[in-house]
Amino acid sequence: MDDLRGFELWKQGAEGRIYRGVFFDRPAVVKERFTKAYRHPSLDQHLTHERFRNEARMLVRCKAAGLKAPTVYYADYQTNRLCLEYFTECRTVKDFIDAKLGESDEKMLVALMELIGKNVALLHDSDMIHGDLTTSNLILPIPHDRLDLHFIDFGLGYVSHSAEDKSVDLYVLERAFLSTHPNTERLFARLMQSYFKACRVDGREIARKFHEVRMRGRKRVMIG
Ligand SMILES: Nc1ncnc2c1ncn2[C@@H]1O[C@H](COP(=O)(O)OP(=O)(O)O)[C@@H](O)[C@H]1O
Ligand SMILES: [Mg+2]
Incomplete structure (x- = not known):
């Protein structure tokens, strides 16, 4: 080209x-x-x-x-x-969440969280690490309400079977999610619930590593 x-x-x-x-x-x-x-x-x-x-x-x-x-x-x-x-007139999940938070459309938000959790679990079950999971790197082609979730922006993506790599992918998502959409801990918890429910490979190990990675992250913030 x-x-x-x-x-x-x-x-x-x-x-x-x-x-x-x-x-x-x-x-x-x-x-x-x-x-x-x-x-x-x-x-x-x-x-x-x-x-x-x-x-x-x-x-x-x-x-x-x-x-x-x-x-x-x-x-x-x-x-x-x-x-x-090119998905013309698609919406990023970021914009969709902002709109639905504005409308207090709890039902749609919960459905979306469950879908994201399930799809990230499927991604990880196939040994794919996205590398930059943010709500701007997930898109919804029209009609947005159909929640036809698509992954994009895989420039940092790679293939790995490691539970640690998967847990870091989740941690990146958590950090991005909560900083982009403040005060949504409750919603994000629904996403994680759905992830672990759908996860077929190494769920327990990923959960354990996730908490470890999180603690390390906290320490880093405290030390500055
Ligand atoms: N295939 C596509 N169809 C529709 N919109 C897209 C597509 N690819 C990217 N976009 C839009 O462009 C934005 C940036 O694309 P992305 O692949 O995330 O690149 P960057 O590396 O610049 O973040 C996305 O958040 C989305 O809004
Ligand atoms: Mg991007």
Whole structure:
């Protein structure tokens, strides 16, 4: 994908850009990662390429495991550009939660927590670590209320069977969730309940490690 004709710049981030357009008659986005000038150039190129590869690989694996994620239309190893299925008018889980908190739609929120917990458990049961689980990296294509949860943004993702890795993935989610949506401990607890109910592999061990990782996190905060 040397040529992005037909695509327009949609989002500009610190480490990448997202374009949107059409790929063989289908709505598509192109995710492009680039090198940050102030780091070591060859190390940087290597990291950029790794993230691009992780993302392509994990998205495909995710779909193969029966979980939902954008279809990979094209992965260009030369330019580190990834062309993906574009869910037009989808909503991030972050925006959806904010809206439902505003409406005090407890029922919908609980249903969503249960679904996220179950889907993360399925992801982990298939030995996939997302690496950056936040409510902005989960999306709901329209109609949003159908809760058709999709995973995105797998640049830090990898394959691992380790209970420790899975517990850290959960801890990242907890930190991101509670800082993005303050005073939602009760809701997040529903997510965790659903996770452990659905988890088929190493549930007890993951729970044990999760509490350990959490304690370590707390200590770090106290020491500063
Ligand atoms: N395939 C897609 N369909 C619809 N929206 C998307 C898609 N991919 C990304 N987005 C939107 O763009 C945002 C950023 O994409 P993401 O893959 O998370 O990149 P970043 O690494 O910049 O966080 C997402 O939070 C979502 O709102
Ligand atoms: Mg993201």
